[in-house]
Amino acid sequence: MRLTRRKFAQSALLASAAAALPAGLLSGCSSSSKAAGAAVANPRARQFDASSPITFPRNFFWGAATAAYQIEGGWKEDGKGESIWDRFAHTPGKIKNGDTGDASCDSYHRWREDIALMRAMNLNSYRFSISWPRVQPHGSGPVNSKGVDYYCRLVDALLEARIRPLITLYHWDLPQALEDAGGWPERDTASRFADYVGGMARKLGDRVSDWILFNEPSAFVDLGYLEGTHAPGHTSIIDYLRASHTVNLAQGTGFRALKAARPSARVGTAFSMSACEPATDSEQDRLAAERCHAMTNLWFLETALKGRYPEALSFLPETAMRIESGDLDKMRAPLDFVGINLYYRTIASAPGAMERLAHSQQWLFPVKMTGGQHGPKADNGWEIWPQALYDIVTRISRDFNRPQIEITESGCAYNDGPDANGLINDTHRIAYHRQYLQALAQAIADGADVRGYHAWSLIDNFEWAEGFSQRFGLAYVDFKTQQRTIKESGRWYAKVAAENRLGPG
Numbered sequence: 130m131r132l133t134r135r136k137f138a139q140s141a142l143l144a145s146a147a148a149a150l151p152a153g154l155l156s157g158c159s160s161s162s163k164a165a166g167a168a169v170a171n172p173r174a175r176q177f178d179a180s181s182p183i184t185f186p187r188n189f190f191w192g193a194a195t196a197a198y199q200i201e202g203g204w205k206e207d208g209k210g211e212s213i214w215d216r217f218a219h220t221p222g223k224i225k226n227g228d229t230g231d232a233s234c235d236s237y238h239r240w241r242e243d244i245a246l247m248r249a250m251n252l253n254s255y256r257f258s259i260s261w262p263r264v265q266p267h268g269s270g271p272v273n274s275k276g277v278d279y280y281c282r283l284v285d286a287l288l289e290a291r292i293r294p295l296i297t298l299y300h301w302d303l304p305q306a307l308e309d310a311g312g313w314p315e316r317d318t319a320s321r322f323a324d325y326v327g328g329m330a331r332k333l334g335d336r337v338s339d340w341i342l343f344n345e346p347s348a349f350v351d352l353g354y355l356e357g358t359h360a361p362g363h364t365s366i367i368d369y370l371r372a373s374h375t376v377n378l379a380q381g382t383g384f385r386a387l388k389a390a391r392p393s394a395r396v397g398t399a400f401s402m403s404a405c406e407p408a409t410d411s412e413q414d415r416l417a418a419e420r421c422h423a424m425t426n427l428w429f430l431e432t433a434l435k436g437r438y439p440e441a442l443s444f445l446p447e448t449a450m451r452i453e454s455g456d457l458d459k460m461r462a463p464l465d466f467v468g469i470n471l472y473y474r475t476i477a478s479a480p481g482a483m484e485r486l487a488h489s490q491q492w493l494f495p496v497k498m499t500g501g502q503h504g505p506k507a508d509n510g511w512e513i514w515p516q517a518l519y520d521i522v523t524r525i526s527r528d529f530n531r532p533q534i535e536i537t538e539s540g541c542a543y544n545d546g547p548d549a550n551g552l553i554n555d556t557h558r559i560a561y562h563r564q565y566l567q568a569l570a571q572a573i574a575d576g577a578d579v580r581g582y583h584a585w586s587l588i589d590n591f592e593w594a595e596g597f598s599q600r601f602g603l604a605y606v607d608f609k610t611q612q613r614t615i616k617e618s619g620r621w622y623a624k625v626a627a628e629n630r631l632g633p634g
Contacts, residue, residue, distance in 0.1 A: 190581025192254030203237030210266025217360035228596025399468035
């Protein structure tokens with residue numbers, strides 16, 4: 130789910146990259162303009178008010194999120210085509226414990242049970258994704274009617290239950306046929322995406338008003354094309370740079386295709402974000418934190434809203450990225466809302482002169498990034514730091530003229546199982562959501578226009594390269610029987626959603 134730029138330039142094509150990145154295309158970032166806005170990493174977390182009830186805005190959306198490959202299963206049923214995750218998960222050594230999403234949570238057949246869980250939790254919004262190869266097996270050409278029918282039934286049942294369908298059009302499962310033709314580094318994939326988006330808008334747009342174009346473009350481009358830990362498993366800086374530009378083009382063309390089909394649709398993207406803090410108060414670390422913010426949080430947002438790449442790299446490698454005349458205008462997409470997926474913060478520091486000379490990572494992206502170490506840790510090692518949500522929501526609000534915001538993911542991995550009475554008493558997850566909601570409420574009080582909060586995840590599911598080893602759900606899934614059981618966190622969340630209110634605690 131997350132962006133982890135551990136090996137920014139570990140690539141078999143570093144020599145090619147060096148030849149393709151001529152200096153002087155754009156001037157480097159100055160160290161003075163924006164760096165003053167960063168806050169120094171502080172081991173003492175801000176405490177948000179927990180002494181009195183907090184009421185959220187009227188008509189606030191209380192939801193949960195999932196993704197097609199992570200829950201659906203049915204990987205080759207009813208005419209579905211192969212995705213890059215089908216191929217990747219079937220490659221030995223790629224997924225922990227050899228797990229695959231072939232069956233996952235079997236939501237392709239058990240979606241009615243999942244809606245029953247939502248109703249029991251009093252949710253009024255459900256963020257889910259469409260599997261592109263389920264509805265268009267080869268990424269172009271004829272639509273698979275059985276795949277579309279599945280999503281029609283799901284949408285109709287959600288509406289009947291008075292739950293808003295919030296559809297993500299791309300949550301990482303590219304049709305393998307498009308990957309075989311070049312994948313996201315291939316410029317034509319942006320056109321294929323726009324065609325797919327327009328087709329789905331025409332099929333479902335009479336009932337669905339809220340859409341998300343991409344889930345975490347920073348993450349799937351980085352992990353899939355640079356680090357190679359996610360599908361399709363590439364480790365090439367050239368592929369990474371070209372894929373990021375194609376995705377930015379696709380965000381613009383996809384936005385226009387959806388609006389052409391459904392002018393009144395509300396369209397956004399779910400961005401993976403992390404509050405980037407300097408490791409020290411030095412000018413160099415402050416600049417590093419600003420570069421970190423630009424790459425982690427703005428690389429696919431500023432392009433859409435301002436038609437330019439942010440100052441993240443030491444220079445913009447236009448030749449390597451294959452940026453053509455007119456592309457900056459094509460990338461523009463006046464998103465109706467900004468989706469924020471946030472779990473933790475990032476600590477940024479500047480590499481020394483010798484490190485920059487020795488490592489291409491620091492040459493192009495002169496930042497060292499680590500996770501915070503002062504807050505409590507979830508079972509997967511991620512730091513719990515509610516202030517990160519407050520910091521990002523208020524900064525995006527300030528820097529982009531107070532856009533509508535939806536928290537499209539937030540959650541934690543704790544592997545609590547049923548006790549002797551069958552209860553899943555996941556108190557740590559309750560504490561996580563309580564603290565992050567307190568931070569969000571303070572951001573709203575300070576002027577942010579936040580419309581909803583979606584917990585990751587509705588149910589325990591296939592967590593990408595981690596397989597089934599991490600549990601984020603508000604409901605527990607026994608992957609042998611597929612039985613669902615609402616955890617105590619789900620019952621707590623149901624009360625918050627019903628009352629639109631966070632009680633003191």
